[in-house]
Amino acid sequence: MNRTNLFFKVEVEHDPGEKPERIGDEICRQILKVYGVRQAELSNFTSLEE
Structure with missing residues (x-):
């Protein structure tokens, strides 16, 4: 079986007041629930000023 990074x-x-890291962690938890996902991680984030 092939393995691919997306x-x-x-x-x-x-x-x-909401931390981007917490949002990223929650997104990772949700992705891990999907069948076939072996690992999910937040590798980086940037904040944009408007």
Whole structure:
């Protein structure tokens, strides 16, 4: 069976007090629930100023 790495860019809006790391952790938990996903991790994040 082949194994492939997929990289996604996800842009989210959140309240100023909400930590991006916590959002990333929750997204990883949800991805891990999907059948066939062996690992999910947040490798980096950037904050955009508007």
